[in-house]
Amino acid sequence: MNYHKALMELSHSPAFINRERQHKLAALTTLCAEQLEVERVSVWQFPEQREHIESEWLHTPDGANAKATSLYKSANPEYFSALESERVLSVPDAQEDPRTRAFAPGYLVPRGIRSMLDAPIFDGARLSGVLCLESTTRRQWTLPEISFVIAIADTISLMNTHEAWLDSKQALEYATRYDSLTGLLNINSLRDRVGYLVEKLERRGLGTLALIWVDVDRLKSINDGLGAQVGDNVIEEIGQRLKQINVPGKDLLARIGGDEYALIIRNRTDPDTLEQTASRIRHEVSKPIRLNGHSITVGVSLGICHLPGDCSTTEELLRGAEAAMYNAKHQGRGRFSFFDSSIQVSARSRFELENDLRSAIKEHELDVFYQPITDASGSSVESVEALVRWHHPERGWLSPIEFLDIARGGGLMYALGDCVLRRVCEHWQWARNRQITLPEVSVNLAPEQVLVAELPRRIKTMCAEQDVPVNTLHFEVTEDAIQGDLNAISVLLEELVAAGAQLSIDDFGTGYSSLSRLKGLPFSRIKIDRSFISNIPDDEDDCAIILSILGLAKGLGLSVVAEGVETAAHEQWLRRQGCDYLQGYLYSRPLPFDQLVERFFTSQ
Numbered sequence: 001m002n003y004h005k006a007l008m009e010l011s012h013s014p015a016f017i018n019r020e021r022q023h024k025l026a027a028l029t030t031l032c033a034e035q036l037e038v039e040r041v042s043v044w045q046f047p048e049q050r051e052h053i054e055s056e057w058l059h060t061p062d063g064a065n066a067k068a069t070s071l072y073k074s075a076n077p078e079y080f081s082a083l084e085s086e087r088v089l090s091v092p093d094a095q096e097d098p099r100t101r102a103f104a105p106g107y108l109v110p111r112g113i114r115s116m117l118d119a120p121i122f123d124g125a126r127l128s129g130v131l132c133l134e135s136t137t138r139r140q141w142t143l144p145e146i147s148f149v150i151a152i153a154d155t156i157s158l159m160n161t162h163e164a165w166l167d168s169k170q171a172l173e174y175a176t177r178y179d180s181l182t183g184l185l186n187i188n189s190l191r192d193r194v195g196y197l198v199e200k201l202e203r204r205g206l207g208t209l210a211l212i213w214v215d216v217d218r219l220k221s222i223n224d225g226l227g228a229q230v231g232d233n234v235i236e237e238i239g240q241r242l243k244q245i246n247v248p249g250k251d252l253l254a255r256i257g258g259d260e261y262a263l264i265i266r267n268r269t270d271p272d273t274l275e276q277t278a279s280r281i282r283h284e285v286s287k288p289i290r291l292n293g294h295s296i297t298v299g300v301s302l303g304i305c306h307l308p309g310d311c312s313t314t315e316e317l318l319r320g321a322e323a324a325m326y327n328a329k330h331q332g333r334g335r336f337s338f339f340d341s342s343i344q345v346s347a348r349s350r351f352e353l354e355n356d357l358r359s360a361i362k363e364h365e366l367d368v369f370y371q372p373i374t375d376a377s378g379s380s381v382e383s384v385e386a387l388v389r390w391h392h393p394e395r396g397w398l399s400p401i402e403f404l405d406i407a408r409g410g411g412l413m414y415a416l417g418d419c420v421l422r423r424v425c426e427h428w429q430w431a432r433n434r435q436i437t438l439p440e441v442s443v444n445l446a447p448e449q450v451l452v453a454e455l456p457r458r459i460k461t462m463c464a465e466q467d468v469p470v471n472t473l474h475f476e477v478t479e480d481a482i483q484g485d486l487n488a489i490s491v492l493l494e495e496l497v498a499a500g501a502q503l504s505i506d507d508f509g510t511g512y513s514s515l516s517r518l519k520g521l522p523f524s525r526i527k528i529d530r531s532f533i534s535n536i537p538d539d540e541d542d543c544a545i546i547l548s549i550l551g552l553a554k555g556l557g558l559s560v561v562a563e564g565v566e567t568a569a570h571e572q573w574l575r576r577q578g579c580d581y582l583q584g585y586l587y588s589r590p591l592p593f594d595q596l597v598e599r600f601f602t603s604q
């Protein structure tokens with residue numbers, strides 16, 4: 001029979017194969033109508049819930065259209081069960097046939113339909129639709145006609161299966177190239193693109209490349225304080241802003257990690273332009289984000305690395321930009337930093353560092369520097385803050401910013417805290433043996449330490465072993481650390497206080513914890529984060545924030561330390577506003593223990 005020949009010719013022609021679904025449906029239904037001389041040929045689909053079918057395509061003598069109509073199972077259960085069970089529905093008199101007559105008043109009669117021939121369409125093995133021939137004359141369908149209709153329905157089934165295959169291929173492609181949260185490209189795409197550009201640059205020797213590494217400051221405290229959903233929304237919003245931002249030479253933007261993005265800049269990489277670009281990015285990102293009734297302002301730290309100049313390969317460019325970003329964070333949040341050879345040391349593999357750090361902790365090789373905290377006049381040292389340092393055998397002195405993230409990632413924070421405390425006790429004992437009186441020592445506690453119920457016991461034991469009274473210790477805890485189970489945290493903190501220690505809330509103002517959480521906890525001091533100090537007295541917003549913190553602290557009976565005091569202007573303003581203690585480079589940088597003792601605690 002030439003029905004089948006016609007179908008073969010159509011379905012194998014390049015004009016058919018390469019067209020979209022709608023064109024294919026049009027061609028198939030037209031062929032069917034012409035060959036069998038029926039007026040109406042339609043393609044129907046089951047939606048997800050199989051309670052009705054929807055027309056996807058309809059061929060009529062007046063032309064084709066894709067207008068959707070629906071037929072409901074509830075209105076005609078017989079038809080639907082026949083569809084499920086019969087290979088084909090051959091219905092000479094549709095208005096009388098028990099399988100279709102329920103459609104008569106609303107569908108068949110108005111359209112003058114007398115007979116129907118329906119063949120099922122599959123998607124894989126699942127019934128997914130129906131091909132429907134409707135004739136205005138009574139017709140006894142012949143076997144060749146029926147087999148032709150089944151062949152057309154099978155062709156559509158094959159299309160479905162192929163499309164499903166293409167979709168899954170695309171989904172896979174999507175997952176390997178894109179970030180599902182933000183829809184931005186991911187690190188794989190970034191690497192490929194940088195690799196391609198680097199190679200092109202090498203071949204032609206023309207042009208330049210820069211990578212800007214963007215890291216959101218303190219996303220963790222948003223997650224902890226406001227929930228992971230809000231954190232996700234913040235990441236999405238920042239992604240959108242970075243996408244929309246228009247800066248010279250912008251090439252590709254990717255999300256490369258939890259709270260990190262990278263932007264490739266081509267050719268417009270002279271320092272002035274990049275500096276403007278970095279400022280634009282910081283400005284856009286730091287506009288308030290409104291979410292669930294919160295207004296959230298986040299800062300970002302940026303690291304910039306060039307090629308050629310700073311490095312010559314894709315990996316070096318990525319690591320260089322990351323290292324520069326850490327350098328920027330070290331300067332204080334919300335800054336940017338260019339890569340230079342002095343920060344190259346930290347651009348080695350994190351894996352190596354983690355191993356080295358693990359053994360340094362095990363061997364008690366970490367050291368502690370101390371920074372004085374003075375009274376409001378800036379003249380007398382009231383206490384000192386212990387700050388961890390690591391003397392790496394090859395890389396020299398490393399600051400916490402260079403290894404705390406690694407310690408965190410490697411689950412080493414508790415052990416690191418232990419190591420620091422041990423060193424502080426040793427120093428204290430050394431001084432006492434020489435009749436040198438040290439003031440109270442502030443020790444930073446990581447969230448990972450505060451989560452461990454046995455921490456107070458551990459501290460008491462260590463102090464007892466080294467004969468250091470617990471009341472010489474003052475612990476600094478950030479807002480991040482008190483986000484978990486308030487009851488458990490409160491019990492732990494109370495135990496520390498009962499043992500004689502005091503507690504400060506550190507980096508205050510940068511977290512998002514509510515005041516009500518702080519109120520019930522046994523803190524005696526607040527430390528205002530240094531990012532608020534750097535722009536006083538000129539920045540009105542920062543001044544207002546500090547004043548409100550001071551007011552709040554008074555109300556709660558807490559004393560206040562300002563950190564990051566660098567200039568006489570800072571000092572004057574803070575003293576005038578009634579800040580109790582000051583800490584910063586103006587008085588001293590963190591010093592090795594022997595220098596601290598020599599400068600501040602030996603009387604000549």
Ligand code: C2E
Nearest residue numbers: 387388399400420444445446564565566583584585586590
């Ligand atoms: P932090 O607790 O806020 O410590 C103050 C940081 O500010 C120190 O950086 C200090 O060197 C720096 N700083 C002090 N005065 C000034 C100033 O006038 N200007 C500027 N720009 N910076 C100033 P450091 O020592 O690099 O420590 C960074 C952070 O690492 C600390 O911030 C703390 O969060 C963490 N950290 C340090 N030691 C330990 C530790 O033993 N355990 C834990 N868990 N965290 C630690």
Ligand code: CA
Nearest residue numbers: 385444476506
């Ligand atoms: Ca601190």
Ligand code: CA
Nearest residue numbers: 506507527563
């Ligand atoms: Ca601090």
